[in-house]
Amino acid sequence: MELVDWIETESGNRISKHALIHGSDHILIAGNTTISAKVELHGDKPLVQGSTNAIQLGKFCYLDEGVVISPPLCTGSRHKICKIGSYTMIGRGTIVESANVGNRVVIGPNCKLHKSSTIYDCVVIKPNTIVPENYTIPPFSIVSSSKSPGGVLRVEHLPESYKKVVELNSKLSYINSQFIPSDTP
Amino acid sequence: MAKVSVFCPCSERLTSELDDTVSLELSSFPETITDPNTLHIQPDLNFCNQCQAVRCRKCIELEVVTKYCARCLHEMKPEYSFCSRNCLDCPICGNNLIVLPNKNTMTCSMSCSTCDYIYTSEPLERLRPMARVVKTEQNKRESMRMFSDLQKFYLQQRQLELGNEDIPKSIVTEYSKMKVKEYGIYEFMRRSTVRALDEETVESFARLANNESILSYDIGLGDSSRFKSEALPLQTKLRCKYAKRCKACRSSLMKPDHDPTSVKFYKLSNAIDTLPSIRVYPNPNNNTDTSMTPGSIASFVVVVQNALDSDINVNLSAYTELPGGFHQVQLPKSSFTLHRKPESHTKLEVLIDCTPSIELSRGTKASRVALMNRPVIDYSDDDMVYEHRQNYIVVPMKVVIHENSQPQTTVKVPILVSFKGEDVAVAFWCVLELGQCCAAA
Numbered sequence: 001m002e003l004v005d006w007i008e009t010e011s012g013n014r015i016s017k018h019a020l021i022h023g024s025d026h027i028l029i030a031g032n033t034t035i036s037a038k039v040e041l042h043g044d045k046p047l048v049q050g051s052t053n054a055i056q057l058g059k060f061c062y063l064d065e066g067v068v069i070s071p072p073l074c075t076g077s078r079h080k081i082c083k084i085g086s087y088t089m090i091g092r093g094t095i096v097e098s099a100n101v102g103n104r105v106v107i108g109p110n111c112k113l114h115k116s117s118t119i120y121d122c123v124v125i126k127p128n129t130i131v132p133e134n135y136t137i138p139p140f141s142i143v144s145s146s147k148s149p150g151g152v153l154r155v156e157h158l159p160e161s162y163k164k165v166v167e168l169n170s171k172l173s174y175i176n177s178q179f180i181p182s183d184t185p
Numbered sequence: 186m187a188k189v190s191v192f193c194p195c196s197e198r199l200t201s202e203l204d205d206t207v208s209l210e211l212s213s214f215p216e217t218i219t220d221p222n223t224l225h226i227q228p229d230l231n232f233c234n235q236c237q238a239v240r241c242r243k244c245i246e247l248e249v250v251t252k253y254c255a256r257c258l259h260e261m262k263p264e265y266s267f268c269s270r271n272c273l274d275c276p277i278c279g280n281n282l283i284v285l286p287n288k289n290t291m292t293c294s295m296s297c298s299t300c301d302y303i304y305t306s307e308p309l310e311r312l313r314p315m316a317r318v319v320k321t322e323q324n325k326r327e328s329m330r331m332f333s334d335l336q337k338f339y340l341q342q343r344q345l346e347l348g349n350e351d352i353p354k355s356i357v358t359e360y361s362k363m364k365v366k367e368y369g370i371y372e373f374m375r376r377s378t379v380r381a382l383d384e385e386t387v388e389s390f391a392r393l394a395n396n397e398s399i400l401s402y403d404i405g406l407g408d409s410s411r412f413k414s415e416a417l418p419l420q421t422k423l424r425c426k427y428a429k430r431c432k433a434c435r436s437s438l439m440k441p442d443h444d445p446t447s448v449k450f451y452k453l454s455n456a457i458d459t460l461p462s463i464r465v466y467p468n469p470n471n472n473t474d475t476s477m478t479p480g481s482i483a484s485f486v487v488v489v490q491n492a493l494d495s496d497i498n499v500n501l502s503a504y505t506e507l508p509g510g511f512h513q514v515q516l517p518k519s520s521f522t523l524h525r526k527p528e529s530h531t532k533l534e535v536l537i538d539c540t541p542s543i544e545l546s547r548g549t550k551a552s553r554v555a556l557m558n559r560p561v562i563d564y565s566d567d568d569m570v571y572e573h574r575q576n577y578i579v580v581p582m583k584v585v586i587h588e589n590s591q592p593q594t595t596v597k598v599p600i601l602v603s604f605k606g607e608d609v610a611v612a613f614w615c616v617l618e619l620g621q622c623c624a625a626a
């Protein structure tokens with residue numbers, strides 16, 4: 001993609017002109033975050049009372065092409081905020097309806113994080129993983145789906161070094177404008 | 186990019202004379218380096234400052250710091266194995282159960298987040314943790330009763346054998362009668378709720394053992410309506426937060442904060458913070474051979490980057506004799522000094538400045554500007570240092586692909602990296618997986 005296809009904001013956010021951002025008044029982006037082409041941010045959903053923001057993104061987030069982020073449906077037809085922390089990278093085509101995704105999280109391509117799931121800090125979710133509704137992933141986890149359809153999630157320990165590794169890769173992803181995956185054991 | 190693994194020597198046979206200087210030289214090739222279980226990516230390793238050596242999961246000791254539930258992240262008592270609150274798992278698929286909105290105040294219903302399993306509790310008189318509600322229900326079930334009957338039987342029989350006097354005389358005489366018959370257990374089963382296997386069950390077990398009825402067994406599992414009414418939810422297993430110690434010297438390598446949600450550490454000694462980082466790429470020059478056919482010489486580019494706050498002297502060496510399976514490596518520029526990691530190296534400008542040109546794309550303005558301010562690198566000459574600035578160096582590497590290499594096998598080469606700095610002197614083996622060997626043209 002050419003440089004002319006991107007808008008760079010004062011806070012260093014890089015947003016593709018081909019991203020689909022709905023309800024930008026309800027979306028907060030900290031800075032140095034990359035939003036690639038065909039990314040969909042659904043900030044235009046009706047919110048639960050007292051909420052003003054639908055989506056919040058930390059610094060150095062990297063959303064690869066075709067990522068979809070929707071605030072989770074709560075009561076009736078109202079939605080609550082979807083918060084995503086800093087240094088978090090989301091791979092191509094992944095759909096996120098989580099309530100919370102922590103700092104230093106890598107979500108591989110073609111994953112689906114069902115509504116109101118919670119991902120704590122320092123987590124690597126392998127490509128093609130489905131995280132069920134309301135599911136909680138504790139800090140320092142490697143997550144993958146078992147092969148059988150509808151199978152149980154495998155959640156294993158992620159080594160402590162990844163706190164640094166993921167942060168570094170999120171910055172390199174920003175500098176190079178490409179999703180840099182973090183190899184895991 | 187090639188996969189770079191670091192070899193942990195903890196599976197090596199111990200030599201009679203342990204000499205630390207031996208490992209710094211190229212006099213011995215490790216026996217176990219061909220075992221994939223001894224190879225680890227750098228972020229998976231710790232570093233023991235005391236021993237000046239890498240530590241893998243085999244040569245560290247784990248200590249439980251906190252036991253907690255992975256679903257609700259509540260700390261649990263060390264003697265617990267399952268969440269004692271409201272977390273329950275699906276007995277069919279193993280994923281989490283979600284509490285359904287309550288219509289009837291007397292019962293509680295939960296549904297699986299993934300499959301169509303639904304559980305409805307017995308009427309509840311008062312508010313209790315769901316884990317306990319399910320446990321009580323489970324204890325009432327036939328299978329559990331049979332188990333506890335059997336447990337009682339064995340306990341009593343054991344007590345009898347030990348001549349424990351606390352058992353009433355009537356029971357003692359009854360059991361002694363059984364013992365004489367040597368069929369005590371059958372007699373007991375005949376009278377209690379524990380039933381002996383009937384012919385039909387025995388037959389079906391025999392069929393299962395013969396693998397005949399696996400198919401019909403599968404069909405039984407697929408019929409989830411049967412489970413909907415029968416199977417109880419599973420209790421959620423607890424997870425541990427560990428601290429790590431070096432097995433050799435017992436010094437602490439990692440101590441985390443005890444709070445399950447925290448990612449803080451009181452002590453952290455990772456290999457990535459001490460060992461220089463080694464990254465390998467195919468030579469980007471179009472005219473060089475990277476095809477890796479048997480007998481050819483493939484050309485690569487090696488990045489070595491200092492992780493320490495002090496300057497280091499680095500030496501790369503390749504084994505000249507060929508142990509089975511490996512290929513021969515040539516490193517024309519193998520001795521060099523790397524500067525210390527700059528201060529505030531996590532700042533964006535500094536980070537870009539410390540990123541080798543081969544790892545910068547032209548995808549953003551920042552990376553383009555950085556590349557424009559550096560001399561253009563000619564990768565066609567494979568006898569020179571390509572780039573040497575900040576805390577990194579980029580050098581050539583040539584690999585002679587073994588004549589007898591089979592196509593589609595991974596080309597692996599071992600190199601020994603030794604480095605000396607202010608307070609460190611370490612040598613470690615790396616195994617580089619460079620890609621697949623190609624069939625000769």
Ligand SMILES: [Zn+2]
Binds near residue numbers: 240241
């Ligand atoms: Zn080891």
Ligand SMILES: [Zn+2]
Binds near residue numbers: 258270271
């Ligand atoms: Zn729990």
Ligand SMILES: [Zn+2]
Binds near residue numbers: 275279280298299300
């Ligand atoms: Zn289920």
Ligand SMILES: [Zn+2]
Binds near residue numbers: 235236
């Ligand atoms: Zn030690």
